[in-house]
Amino acid sequence: MRLGYHYHIPMFRDAEGRLRTPGYQGCFLDALAGHCERLVCFLHTPRPDEMEIMDYALKAANVEWVDIGPHASVPERLACRWRLTGPLRRWRDRLDCMLIRGPSPLLPAAASAVRGLPVALLIVGDYVAGAAHSSLPWWKKLPVQLWCHWNARAQLRVAREALTFVNSAQLYEAYRGRIGRLHLTRTTTLSEADGYEREDTCTGRPVRLLYTGRMASAKGLLEIAEAVAQLVEAGEDLVLDLVGMREPGDPVLEELAAFCRRRGIEQRVTYHGYRPLGPELFAFYRRADIYVLASTTSEGFPRTIWEAMAHSLPVVATAVGSIPHYLKDRESALLVPPRDAGALRSALEQLLRNAQLRRQLISNGRRVAASNTVEAIARDMAGLLKRYIDDYPRSAS
Helix, strand or coil, rough: CCEEEEECCCEECCCCCCEEHHHHHHHHHHHHCCCCCCEEEEEEEECHHHHCCCCEEEECCCCEEEEEEEECEEEEEEEEHHHHHHHHHHHHCCEEEEEEECCCHHHHHHHCCCCCEEEEEECCCCCCHHHHHHCCCCHHHHHHHHHHHHHHHHCCCCEEEEEECCCCHHHHHHCCCCCCEEEEECCCCCCCCCCCCCCCCCCCCCCEEEEEECCCCCHHHHHHHHHHHHHCCCCCCEEEEECEECCCCCCCCHHHHHHHHCCCCCCEEECCCCCCHHHHHHHHHHHEEEEEEECCCCCCCHHHHHHHHCCCCCCCEEEECCHHHHHCCCCEEEEEECCCHHHHHHHHHHHCCCCCHHHHHHHHHHHHHHHHHHHCCCCCHHHHHHHHHHHHHHHHH
16 A cells, blocks of 8 residues: 555654654654555644654654655645645555645645545544634634634545544544544554553652643643642642643643642642653653543643553543543543632542552553554555545446
């Protein structure tokens, strides 16, 4: 299978000749490349401020990168979409299928550029939902929302003719009945070689809580801090480690610092910055006792939950997005309502005081994570892609 791939997350070739991209994209591409004769990635070059997250060097020798131009602003990319998708048109006859990850600004133009070729989509989010929760002033938010609705309609038109994978139960339900070839999948960075086995946590002091991911208001960081403050006031010895990339323009870290000073827990909450996927990030999972995620909205399933479970951490998470679809409360995680610091506190208290519950969640979570590795997901996806390619001349005729 000669597979093309496009998304807006960039790639570049370093001084040693290695292709580099963010870890969550690189893991997926390496796993998918194992099922391809050739995997051709049509990706932008990164901006200077993105170089820090280009932390993954691809291992597969059959991955090629075609530079489609700089990762400029969305308006700039849309204005230049014919030029940016030109490489796809030139490569069209050398590919068996084109996989486009979305939502993405150039998704409609990329699909048009390879018209006549089997197209598959991997949809991992919802621009419309994201725009609705934007903190932009109304005069900026309105045109963004209008464009997001246009992009979603264009994406749906492509999906109706494509093989479409979605990574959340909500997206699956939204598309079901509107798309013929629709499959629910998962997105993860967890490899079969990753993981850390232990039977229990919370046996030392202080107990270490961990959150990894984007530092964004929608991740419920203030609710986590409130739960920590309440527990500390009740006499618990806790610390909270935060690891991940700052969200541009989001003031949540400044708000969090001010909150912690007011509540007297500034020495107990530490932001460690971004850590690349691999040993540096996994070290935080291994020294943690509980993983906590308090997202207020979510379209997919956070890959960080799989990472936490693989590292034998009991998980407390809000019941948003696809989290309740994949995890059953008290079987593999404790699920709480969003925006409810009191519920977070109660769940954390249960884990602090109930060793049997911790061990149950750790054991069940590790088993669930083992069935959701990037290798297994890529294998299933590649099988469906190959059948789609084989059937395409008959279905297109």
